[in-house]
Amino acid sequence: MTSPRKLLTLESLSAAVTDIRVPLLGSLSVRAAEVQRELQEGAVKPFEELAACHLGDPHATGQRPCTFLRQVAALCSYPALLDSDVFPEDAKNKAKAIMRTLDGGSVGSYNPGYTSQTLPRKIARFIERRDGAPCDPRNVIVSGGATEAIVSVLALVVNEEEPLKTGIMVSAPRCPLYPDVIAMCGAVVVEYELDEERGWSLNADNIRRSLSAARRRCQPKVLCVINPGDPTGRVESREGIEEVIRLAAEVNLLLFADEVYQEDVFGAGAAFHSFKKVLCEMGPPYSEQIQLVSVNSISKGVFGECGLRGGYVEFVNIDPSVFEKLYVLKSFNLPNVLGSLALEVLVDPPQPGDPSYGTFIQERQTVLSNLAEKARLTEEILNRAPGIRCNPAQGAIYSFPRIEIPDKAMKLAEARGMEPDTFFCHQLLEDTGIVLAAGSSFGQAEGTHHIRVTLLPPVEKLTNILKKIVEFHGSFMRKYS
Amino acid sequence: MTSPRKLLTLESLSAAVTDIRVPLLGSLSVRAAEVQRELQEGAVKPFEELAACHLGDPHATGQRPCTFLRQVAALCSYPALLDSDVFPEDAKNKAKAIMRTLDGGSVGSYNPGYTSQTLPRKIARFIERRDGAPCDPRNVIVSGGATEAIVSVLALVVNEEEPLKTGIMVSAPRCPLYPDVIAMCGAVVVEYELDEERGWSLNADNIRRSLSAARRRCQPKVLCVINPGDPTGRVESREGIEEVIRLAAEVNLLLFADEVYQEDVFGAGAAFHSFKKVLCEMGPPYSEQIQLVSVNSISKGVFGECGLRGGYVEFVNIDPSVFEKLYVLKSFNLPNVLGSLALEVLVDPPQPGDPSYGTFIQERQTVLSNLAEKARLTEEILNRAPGIRCNPAQGAIYSFPRIEIPDKAMKLAEARGMEPDTFFCHQLLEDTGIVLAAGSSFGQAEGTHHIRVTLLPPVEKLTNILKKIVEFHGSFMRKYS
Numbered sequence: 001m002t003s004p005r006k007l008l009t010l011e012s013l014s015a016a017v018t019d020i021r022v023p024l025l026g027s028l029s030v031r032a033a034e035v036q037r038e039l040q041e042g043a044v045k046p047f048e049e050l051a052a053c054h055l056g057d058p059h060a061t062g063q064r065p066c067t068f069l070r071q072v073a074a075l076c077s078y079p080a081l082l083d084s085d086v087f088p089e090d091a092k093n094k095a096k097a098i099m100r101t102l103d104g105g106s107v108g109s110y111n112p113g114y115t116s117q118t119l120p121r122k123i124a125r126f127i128e129r130r131d132g133a134p135c136d137p138r139n140v141i142v143s144g145g146a147t148e149a150i151v152s153v154l155a156l157v158v159n160e161e162e163p164l165k166t167g168i169m170v171s172a173p174r175c176p177l178y179p180d181v182i183a184m185c186g187a188v189v190v191e192y193e194l195d196e197e198r199g200w201s202l203n204a205d206n207i208r209r210s211l212s213a214a215r216r217r218c219q220p221k222v223l224c225v226i227n228p229g230d231p232t233g234r235v236e237s238r239e240g241i242e243e244v245i246r247l248a249a250e251v252n253l254l255l256f257a258d259e260v261y262q263e264d265v266f267g268a269g270a271a272f273h274s275f276k277k278v279l280c281e282m283g284p285p286y287s288e289q290i291q292l293v294s295v296n297s298i299s300k301g302v303f304g305e306c307g308l309r310g311g312y313v314e315f316v317n318i319d320p321s322v323f324e325k326l327y328v329l330k331s332f333n334l335p336n337v338l339g340s341l342a343l344e345v346l347v348d349p350p351q352p353g354d355p356s357y358g359t360f361i362q363e364r365q366t367v368l369s370n371l372a373e374k375a376r377l378t379e380e381i382l383n384r385a386p387g388i389r390c391n392p393a394q395g396a397i398y399s400f401p402r403i404e405i406p407d408k409a410m411k412l413a414e415a416r417g418m419e420p421d422t423f424f425c426h427q428l429l430e431d432t433g434i435v436l437a438a439g440s441s442f443g444q445a446e447g448t449h450h451i452r453v454t455l456l457p458p459v460e461k462l463t464n465i466l467k468k469i470v471e472f473h474g475s476f477m478r479k480y481s
Numbered sequence: 482m483t484s485p486r487k488l489l490t491l492e493s494l495s496a497a498v499t500d501i502r503v504p505l506l507g508s509l510s511v512r513a514a515e516v517q518r519e520l521q522e523g524a525v526k527p528f529e530e531l532a533a534c535h536l537g538d539p540h541a542t543g544q545r546p547c548t549f550l551r552q553v554a555a556l557c558s559y560p561a562l563l564d565s566d567v568f569p570e571d572a573k574n575k576a577k578a579i580m581r582t583l584d585g586g587s588v589g590s591y592n593p594g595y596t597s598q599t600l601p602r603k604i605a606r607f608i609e610r611r612d613g614a615p616c617d618p619r620n621v622i623v624s625g626g627a628t629e630a631i632v633s634v635l636a637l638v639v640n641e642e643e644p645l646k647t648g649i650m651v652s653a654p655r656c657p658l659y660p661d662v663i664a665m666c667g668a669v670v671v672e673y674e675l676d677e678e679r680g681w682s683l684n685a686d687n688i689r690r691s692l693s694a695a696r697r698r699c700q701p702k703v704l705c706v707i708n709p710g711d712p713t714g715r716v717e718s719r720e721g722i723e724e725v726i727r728l729a730a731e732v733n734l735l736l737f738a739d740e741v742y743q744e745d746v747f748g749a750g751a752a753f754h755s756f757k758k759v760l761c762e763m764g765p766p767y768s769e770q771i772q773l774v775s776v777n778s779i780s781k782g783v784f785g786e787c788g789l790r791g792g793y794v795e796f797v798n799i800d801p802s803v804f805e806k807l808y809v810l811k812s813f814n815l816p817n818v819l820g821s822l823a824l825e826v827l828v829d830p831p832q833p834g835d836p837s838y839g840t841f842i843q844e845r846q847t848v849l850s851n852l853a854e855k856a857r858l859t860e861e862i863l864n865r866a867p868g869i870r871c872n873p874a875q876g877a878i879y880s881f882p883r884i885e886i887p888d889k890a891m892k893l894a895e896a897r898g899m900e901p902d903t904f905f906c907h908q909l910l911e912d913t914g915i916v917l918a919a920g921s922s923f924g925q926a927e928g929t930h931h932i933r934v935t936l937l938p939p940v941e942k943l944t945n946i947l948k949k950i951v952e953f954h955g956s957f958m959r960k961y962s
Contacts, residue, residue: 007638007702007735008772010802014640020809032602057591060584074559077819078551086565106540144625145792148814159495181813251814254488291489305589307818309625321491328501332662333629336817337788338558394690 015114016184017391020100027418028054032435047433051465053454054316054437056230056397057302060391061456066303066363068356069345071096073308076107088355098341104196107337115142115335116327119344123312126347127393132281140316141326142343145333146260146311147298151181153293153313157254159183167220169211169253171202172443173400175230175241189413190214194400199391200232202240204247206353211251216325223253228261228272231400231442231452233375235391236272241278257294260311261365263301263364276316292316298342300397302364370460371397374455374462381466382453387477388470399453400439409480421449430473432468494530497665506901509535509906513916527819528914532946535918537698537711537878539785542937547784547844550826551838553579554789554819556838557588567834577717579822588818593844596623596816597808600825604793608829614761620796621809622946623824625816627741627778627792632662634774634794638703638735638808648701650692652683653924654881654931656711660924671695674926675884680872681713683721685728692732704734704792709742710880711751712933713921714856714874716751722759738775741792744845747853748875758796773797779823783845791820791827838913852878855936855943862947869951879899881920884954890961902930913949 010018036050052061059065068091070461073107074083075095082092082121101118102111120140127135143149158405166187170178171194173188179189192210195203222423225244227236248255257275266270280287350356376394378401382390387404405413405420413423419440428434439450457465491499514790518532533542540546549572556562556576563573572885584590601621608616624630639647649670651659652675673691676684683706695701706725708717738756746753757775761768778792796804831837856874859882863871868885886894886901894904900921908925909915920931938946 005733006772006798007733008768008799008803010800010806012640013637013803013806017806017810018636020806052894055591055833057584058589060592061586062585065589067586070559073819074555074562079557081555081562081567084565084567102788103541104543106546107544108784108788110538110540110787111538111543114527125482144817151813156494156498159493161495162496177813180809184810215803233586252486252488262870289487291850299914306591307583307587307589309817318485318489319487319491322489322494323500325491325494325501328661329498329571329665332632332658332665333625334790336625336790336820338554338819339817390822404842420731 001368016129017067020180022110024481026441027422028429028435028438030135031317031426031429035197035429035433045433046077046148046431049364049433050410051432051434051457053460053465054452055458056300056301056454057306058397058456058458059306061454062458063367064363065305066345066360068350068360069303069305070119071218071343071356072085076341077338079105083219090350090354090356098344101290101316101458102337109337110334111337112334114337115340120312122344124348124433127276127314131274131277131280133274135278135314138320139322141313141315141330142335142340143311143313144333144339145299145309146179146295148309148333148341149295149311149313150177150258151184152326152329153256153295154187154222156322156329158187160186161417162219164219165217167214167218169207169214169220169223170443171224171226171413172445173231173439174224174226174443176441178224179326187220188214190218190220191443194229194232194234195389196445196448197438200229202236202244204243207247208251221254222256223248224256224258225275226258227275228264228395230396231398231437231453232391233396233398233400234391235265235267235395236421237273237320238273241273241275243291244283245275245279245282245286249290252291253293257292259294260297260300261396263303264367264368264371264397265289265395266375266391270394272395276314280317287303289317291318297338298346299316301346302367303342303346305339305366306343308339308342309336310343312343370459373459375399375464377459378455378466381463381470384474385470387473391402393455397455399455400442401453402448402450404477405449406477406480407478412480415481421451424449425451428469428472432472434465434468436469487584492621492678497667500664501661501842503910505695508918509910509916510782512907526914529910530914531915532915532938532942534938534943534946535916537781537935537937538787539781539937540787540876542867542935543939544848545842545844546786546938547826548791549841550784550786550823551764552837553712553826554823557822558819560586564820570680571835571837572607575826579825583818583956588822590818590822591815593815595818596821599791603825604828608611608757608795612755612758612761616757616795619801619804620799622793622794622804622812623816623821624782624794624810625814625820625871627739627776628658629775629790629814630792630794631658631739631805632665633810634737635662635668635703636666636777637803637810639665644765645700647703647942648695648699649703649705649800650688650695650701651705651924652707653926654712655705655924656730656739657922662734662833667946669695669699671699671701672924673812675710675713675715677872677926677929681710681881682717683717683725685724688725688728690730702735702930703737704741705737706756707739707743708756709740709876711877712879713917714873714877714879714881716746716748716753719759722754723763726756726763726771730767733745735772735774738773740775741778741781742877743777743838744784744880745849745852747849748873751875753876758794759796761956770798772799774799782827782847784823784827785848786820786823789820789823790817792825793823794905852936852938854940858882858944859934859936859941859947862944862951866951866954868954872961874936878936880936881923881931883920883929883931884933885958886930887958887961890957902932905930905957908934909950909953913953915946915949916951922962
């Protein structure tokens with residue numbers, strides 16, 4: 001045997017794969033992991049532990065799971081617990097009701113009937129209650145989390161056989177997974193800027209302007225909106241959503257609404273309006289013609305169950321023949337049943353009068369009032385610093401303050417091949433152990449620099465982190481001015 | 482607003498999506514679902530309920546979950562149970578040990594450290610114990626089940642920028658998902674026949690012959706082998722595997738070993754030999770040069786946890802730079818944490834002396850001895866029928882008997898645009914309520930016809946099913962001869 005050419009090597013990969021960048025949030029999460037290891041190996045640093053403030057991972061940063069959801073999951077995992085007296089009756093009844101609809105009564109069966117029919121019916125009723133508008137369960141598809149849903153839906157829209165590449169419009173800033181997913185699907189990112197001066201609101205003129213410019217290089221088909229906003233913490237107004245729907249009709253775009261933070265709304269006067277609700281309320285021709293896709297997830301909100309992987313997609317004004325193909329595609333990646341039943345708890349939680357209702361409501365209130373308090377603290381503490389300007393967060397789990405970067409730091413960053421805010425975050429990490437995400441990972445207006453601060457750490461811890469950021473930014477300004 | 486062109490329609494989809502066929506097992510599973518609905522709606526049929534004998538879904542057909550696994554899952558779902566006395570100490574200790582390695586101690590965190598480092602280390606030790614050969618944890622990637630792993634690895638091998646399409650060799654017969662996955666990845670299916678006369682064994686001459694023919698139309702890169710075999714029930718001999726490894730070296734193919742049924746081995750004298758083990762034992766140059774990918778899963782074997790979605794891939798002789806890309810790709814579809822901890826139980830089950838060891842071993846023995854008994858019954862009962870010939874099943878959970886189809890039935894099937902064995906299965910379903918999968922879904926030698934019978938229903942039920950199949954085949958032969 002002569003030494004053969006190996007078949008699977010870095011060189012053998014397709015360009016689409018080779019071009020994929022390092023993980024979300026890039027070099028910072030890589031360096032954070034290294035610092036963690038160095039600390040474990042006894043390295044002496046100016047800090048004793050990392051303060052992770054870069055990930056939207058609620059349980060990892062101290063949010064407690066929803067008791068009722070976990071009780072139902074435990075009961076369905078080990079049904080012998082139905083005989084024990086440690087669970088409230090409604091958790092037992094919920095578990096029994098779910099297990100009756102499972103093949104062989106087991107979460108260990110594939111359960112295509114549960115995930116593609118029973119559960120979509122419950123999700124549809126949740127959407128109807130939320131929106132006061134009808135929802136056909138056949139338009140709802142359960143997925144293993146929102147990310148996977150985003151990938152599969154965007155991939156469906158892209159048709160690489162067409163002469164012009166598909167353009168997919170995403171805001172700047174936005175959750176960093178979008179550009180990677182869009183590139184992976186063979187489409188083109190078309191950025192539109194949110195309006196930082198108006199609290200990160202949607203701005204139809206910005207969308208229109210970037211659409212016109214994009215039509216020269218691609219065929220824009222989809223307008224993605226994240227509401228409540230990651231990383232902005234913006235909760236879009238009803239009027240703002242209506243304006244975007246009108247625009248989508250005018251320029252013929254499919255609307256993709258990433259509404260995974262819909263439970264996380266805490267700003268005074270802010271309320272979540274789903275695109276579906278506003279669309280239905282606008283009536284014909286909009287309600288009949290606009291193609292809308294909306295995603296939701298168990299990973300955020302009061303549940304924060306990122307690790308269980310549960311989510312769903314609702315399709316509006318899209319032909320069932322398209323879902324048929326999506327179902328077949330998704331048969332290669334079936335939703336897991338425990339994540340799916342967690343989704344059932346999200347859409348059908350304890351009701352007034354149920355034994356678990358009090359605990360459930362209290363847990364929800366705790367999550368939301370903590371987020372509100374932390375958003376307030378973030379705005380207050382960061383805006384004290386001369387070089388930091390912070391819009392109020394009304395929802396989601398982040399704040400996206402703008403930071404000033406002095407000239408010498410800009411030059412140093414450039415010399416290291418880094419974005420200026422990435423350079424700032426690296427320096428902050430080495431000096432304080434605080435891990436933030438740099439604004440450049442999310443997209444931002446030319447010449448501006450930001451950091452994303454997650455509102456997840458406990459109040460006291462976050463307060464310390466914020467004070468240290470302010471202090472560090474001050475010394476950073478002095479050092480590099 | 483004039484009526485705009487809708488952006489997402491059946492016509493807008495790419496050919497790769499449009500060409501995807503109806504779900505696995507095709508028209509039979511669709512019709513079975515219809516019949517189920519008709520029965521529920523009170524339709525009068527020659528039977529009162531369906532007898533599902535077409536799916537590899539152990540819990541759906543009565544296999545009991547592994548007690549220890551489910552106890553650990555329940556404890557990790559609801560850690561307050563650690564204070565209760567319904568669980569054995571080793572289940573509590575296992576749950577505590579797992580939770581110590583989870584971010585925030587919660588299965589609800591994303592837990593990239595657990596799924597990409599802690600768990601791969603445990604899987605690597607399992608592989609080392611199994612094979613008596615080293616396994617580097619960095620070569621192990623956790624996935625949300627084997628199917629998803631198969632899709633992501635095959636997609637990685639395909640490079641659509643190359644002038645000739647990538648060819649992927651799969652056996653006939655084989656699990657029906659392969660052709661669909663291969664088409665979805667933009668590659669070409671290259672079939673090689675298993676040797677039905679020699680108990681469905683691998684046959685190097687067949688592989689070599691179909692490879693030569695394929696080189697004209699594509700660039701064959703991968704040779705997939707399913708061992709133990711779906712749908713054949715074959716457990717490949719050590720010699721057979723060694724012969725295939727020599728062949729792969731000679732013709733330069735990457736070996737893809739689908740070893741998800743490795744726990745399901747029950748035939749007298751049969752033993753599971755992993756490709757990795759045989760490769761390592763063969764030594765250089767094979768052990769250093771052959772690129773091998775192997776997948777395993779919690780969905781089969783003594784666990785049968787299809788619904789939890791847990792699996793892993795081991796890469797051999799593949800450069801870590803390739804995994805880096807795969808990790809990024811997989812960050813869009815993270816493994817769920819409860820499925821991952823089930824995988825931990827698979828690779829690190831109760832040991833002698835542990836309180837749960839007795840139950841665990843007894844549950845495993847029950848699964849395996851039942852399968853052995855049902856394989857024996859299947860062979861015995863089906864071979865009594867003049868027009869049915871059944872190889873012994875030694876492993877996996879299926880038997881794949883050959884059936885004679887009389888001329889008139891062949892013509893009728895053709896008139897209906899159906900494969901002859903699909904026609905047989907449809908008639909059987911309408912007459913008896915028994916749902917089988919037709920051999921044509923799996924690939925088979927020209928002019929032969931088969932059915933796949935799963936060995937999962939309980940002994941008594943399966944015995945009745947088998948007797949009815951024999952009886953029905955007799956009357957089918959008489960009716961259409």
